[in-house]
Amino acid sequence: MSVVLVTGSTSGIGLATARRFAERGDTVVFNSIHSVEAGEHLAESTANAHYVQADIAQAEDCARLIADVLEQCGRLDVLVNNAGTTKVIAHRDLEAASVDIWREMFEVNVFGTWQLSVAAMPALQMSKGSIVNVSSIAGMRPTGSSIPYAASKAALNHMTTLLAKVVGPEVRVNAVAPGFIDTPWTQGWDAVRGYVQSVAPLRRSGTPDDVADVIVALASSSYVTGQVVAVDGGLTIAT
Ligand SMILES: NC(=O)c1ccc[n+]([C@@H]2O[C@H](COP(=O)([O-])OP(=O)(O)OC[C@H]3O[C@@H](n4cnc5c(N)ncnc54)[C@H](OP(=O)(O)O)[C@@H]3O)[C@@H](O)[C@H]2O)c1
Known part of the structure; x- marks a missing residue:
């Protein structure tokens, strides 16, 4: 059984991912920044689970x-860097995409993911473990909720590849790039959902479990590293 840390796991994709690992019998560490009560409840109601609040x-x-x-579980086998943030800004509204917004996106999506990966690396090297980053198709295509968000996910994709190159053979690093997934994050984005349902070959928006399945698969695929896998119902091949 593995010890799995999923950041941002009180909601959406992170929650579905933590649950998938827990269903396999793994020890799961939930994390969030604000929703402490929800995290503590999840840890209590899930077998072999813990919760740690951290930004x-x-x-x-x-x-x-x-x-x-390491203190509570003794080891770390899988780090899922799922916590992320966004701001919805029309791409044409250049003034609204201020440098402060760029900083905010990069602080969490890029610098946060980097510093947690570096902090986890000695433990992952010991366990011959793996990292799965949660990116976005906004990092692969000129699309997404704002230019700073999309650029932060593009940086995360490249970080995934570069890190994978240097931390093998002990540690594997991969990423998933979700398309439109129904989570609290995308609540109310009805026009985008409708577009995805009409254009994507699979004719529906994604569920958190759709993404969780691929994260678990990447964490357990011993000969895959440095890859960014789109989980988007085929949206990127149709547009
Ligand atoms: N939904 C989509 O369509 C979609 C598409 C592409 C990519 N993604 C990516 O998928 C990931 C998860 O998105 P989601 O839709 O599942 O979002 P969500 O339902 O809003 O959940 C976000 C989670 O991240 C946590 N979080 C946010 N900032 C954090 C920080 N600085 N430190 C620790 N935890 C933090 C939140 O904790 P609190 O509740 O405590 O704030 C929450 O648990 C993100 O990286 C996002 O970019 C989502």
Whole structure:
């Protein structure tokens, strides 16, 4: 059985992913930044589970998160870097995409993911473990909720490949790039959902479980590293 840390796992894709690992009998560590009560409840109601509050954008929180995982579980086999943030800004509205917004996106989606991965690396090297980053098709195509968000996910995709190149053979690093997934994040995005349902070859939006299945598969695929796998119902091959 593995020890799996899923960041941002009180909601959406992270929650479905943590549950999938727990169903396999793995020890799961839930994490979130604000929803502490929900995280504690999940840890209590899931077998072999823990919860650690931490903001992945804070270096001290990342160090404490990994230290807590090792103290409570003794090892770390899989790190799922799912926590992320966005701002919806029309791509044409250049003034609205201020440098402060760029910083906010990169602080969590890129710097946070990087510093948690670095903090986790010694433990992952010991366990010959793996990282799965949760990116977005916005990092592969000129699309997404805003230009700063899309650029942060493009950076995350390249980080995935570059990191995979240097941390093998002990550690594998891959990413999933979800398309439109029904989570609290996309609640109310009805026009985009309708577009996806009409254009994607699979003719529907995605569920958190659709993404979780691929994350679990990548975490258990011993000869795959440095890959970014789109989980988008075929949207990127149709547009
Ligand atoms: N939904 C989509 O269509 C879609 C598409 C492409 C990519 N993605 C990516 O999928 C990931 C998850 O999205 P989702 O739709 O499942 O979102 P969600 O339902 O809004 O869940 C986000 C989770 O991340 C946590 N979180 C946010 N910032 C954090 C931080 N700095 N440190 C620790 N935890 C943090 C939140 O905790 P609190 O509740 O405590 O704030 C929450 O548990 C994101 O990386 C996103 O970019 C989503």
